[in-house]
Amino acid sequence: MNEQGAEAPGLLQGHYLEDLSVGQVFETGRYEMTPEAIKAFASKFDPQPFHTDEAAAEKSFFGGLVASGWHTGSATMRMLVDSGFLADGFIGGGAEVTWPRATKPGDILRVRGEVLEIKPSRSKPDRGMVTAEVTTLNQRDEVVQRMVTTLVVHRRPA
């Protein structure tokens, strides 16, 4: 539900490469973005006034406090890891990220993912590359982050 751990969805556990299929959809647990966490993250990593100070944020572009996009991305990562959808560690090769709408204090986020492509590695038989669309939604089903990411996923150990 927060930095101590996303709520476990209890639906999907430990997928290896051979368990995945193109078009497969998954959903994570939820994650609350508190004003305290938004300001703490931003004070470390993105200390712009609209992320760290309510009064300054009211006079900004956003009209109020909003989370750093990197905080939304990091929270998304936590939900993905906690979902247990991918087994035994997965490694991100890269990502295309957009933030169509700001994450605001009190937002309850969740992630919906879809497997777009699966490519077994030719040179390394223990793994493959999986491309997924990962959409982060708030409690009103509005998209706060859209990401297409390529992951290294392990095959099931022999």
Place this chain on the structure above:
Amino acid sequence: MNEQGAEAPGLLQGHYLEDLSVGQVFETGRYEMTPEAIKAFASKFDPQPFHTDEAAAEKSFFGGLVASGWHTGSATMRMLVDSGFLADGFIGGGAEVTWPRATKPGDILRVRGEVLEIKPSRSKPDRGMVTAEVTTLNQRDEVVQRMVTTLVVHRRPA
């Protein structure tokens, strides 16, 4: 130099949209990725064993502890903000990110940026969109993150 603030480069301060030109290059201060910070970030946002536990990391894909890509991205953001290159707050519309090499404990990162494109907004005369290539390097000049990002940058107030 760390989460308390990147070393100030003292070279470039407060660029508004009209101060930028295509091809312009900038460099930020440096940022140290300590093992403690790598594990603390990952325990909150990316709790996979190769980010949180030295012993488990040694047996992993990476052969040792490495930073979460989101940590490298967040540190990059901190260096960008602290560099003062862009004035008065800037807002990320999106980014394409790759992590060609892992960030390791003790790495000293810095960022080199280049302005690729500048588009004044037609509908909102106080701002424009700037596309920049933002490369994060370690102390051996190896690229740990490559990013092309689009930013909303303010015009100088009248």
